[in-house]
Amino acid sequence: MRAMNGDDVTEAVAGCTAALRAAVDRDWKAVRAGRLEWDCHATAVHVADDLIAYAANLAGRAQDAYVPFELTLDEGTDNAGLLHVIETTGALLAAAVRTAAPGVRGFHPYPFRSADAEGFAAMGIAEVLLHTHDMAEGLGIPYEPPAELVASLLACLFPHVQPGTAPWPTLLWATGRGALPGRAPVTAWRWYNNLVIPGERVTLTGIRPATAHDLRLGGDGGFTWLDGGPYEGTREAASFLVKAYEAGVHRPEFGVFVLVRHEDGRAIGGMGFHSVPDEDGRVEIGYDLVEGVRGQGYATEALRTLAEWALARDDVSSLFATVERDNTASQAVVTRVGFAQVSDEGDELAYELRR
Known part of the structure; x- marks a missing residue:
């Protein structure tokens, strides 16, 4: 495990877009994203929206609420264009993380009302990895992120979760997306930034x-x-x-x-x-x-x-x-x-x- 940074954000986004390009010609609005209530298109928009929101809160040093704006796609944006949006918003978060001064924190609602650069990097990565899994599950395409990236994410945002021998199944279990032998099913969860x-x-x-x-x-x-x-x-x-x-x-x-x-x-x-x-x-x-x-x-x-x-x-x-x-x-x-x-x-x- 290691501290998370902007390069990790870039790696996570690259893995997401590479996996989803295998189904770029599909109708994402007609396919449910795994166990979520959203379809794959709405889930992809959510990923991009979170990436830019995290970048904005960190760069803008938001204190009590999210920076008041929302991502909106141009009418007619296709799946390839949506993946470009994810790449771009991911690049903005990576840049915000790399350029943040030590000790700078921005607003995030839970559990301690703020996050530092590493925390925002990790939250962005979590959104990317978990929702790429959801979309890949719905679309029937393979996806598994690098074990070292997942292990570092678990240590950063899930310090209350005992690490397993395989990081990816452990993260899926910890977020209610899978079973893990010897551990009870997870029905409610949240991550933790540092206090x-x-x-x-x-x-x-x-x-x-x-x-x-x-x-x-x-x-x-x-x-x-x-x-x-x-x-x-x-x-x-x-x-x-x-x-x-x-x-x-x-x-x-x-x-x-x-x-x-x-x-x-x-x-x-x-x-x-x-x-x-x-x-x-x-x-x-x-x-x-x-x-x-x-x-x-x-x-x-x-x-x-x-x-x-x-x-x-x-x-x-x-x-x-x-x-x-x-x-x-x-x-x-x-x-x-x-x-x-x-x-x-x-x-x-x-x-x-x-x-």
Whole structure:
């Protein structure tokens, strides 16, 4: 798995149009697109409409709604012309993704009300792959996208889904389009963009499994780190995230966040949850900073921001943190945020913050 980019959008669109050209002389309005209620023509228009909408929302940095326009074909546009529209709108999305500055986000309604460039790339690819499958199924033509592309898409938009040995059947199962041995049928689904939580001086940027995989292997995860970071604790947390994803127990809102400083866009640390909340709503939290920014209040601000977000949820009743006995700086951080010491055992002190 790897981070998704504009080249992936181009690859997905090329595979779509190559497959559908085999049936370009058919009446697409007379053929239902697989299990969808739409016909193949309407489905193809939907793909093009989504591609241009995603490009517009990212390039225009839409905040609260889609950019207010709609794709309309010229009267008399044939199937070949419609495929040209898909190619063109796909090229526009790919360009928007390639040229987006780091950290730029645009509106998307769920689940967290925004997406970054990678998210828009992945959503566009998902629309292309899944609806090409629908149309190909209706038209009776073969279609299967590259396994590596699908595996990266699953890790990006479906981090809550345990990856299978074959990515394409796993994606079809995860979106209610097929069966997978040993797994119950999917009747309702949605994808997940990464969560970002803004603070006063830093943004907590949720990382995806592919980013965590890169950090675990010693990479930068696509971030520009201060002082040659990240600190080892962030890499260890990234390793735990990858293991949770591979086990199918990862929930993206309870993962790992990279702390990105507003003033220069540099990553200065990591913070996140050790797991999902337990049955009592209790969840453990951890963090670290690169050495060059310690003592400047960043950890306190980020922890307060994440704590406020977590305790506003119905499934979280308390946050828990363990701090080494000789780490007085970290003890001061949790205390300033409002954590109270609840135990004193061995080399570690335990702190808790309740709703």
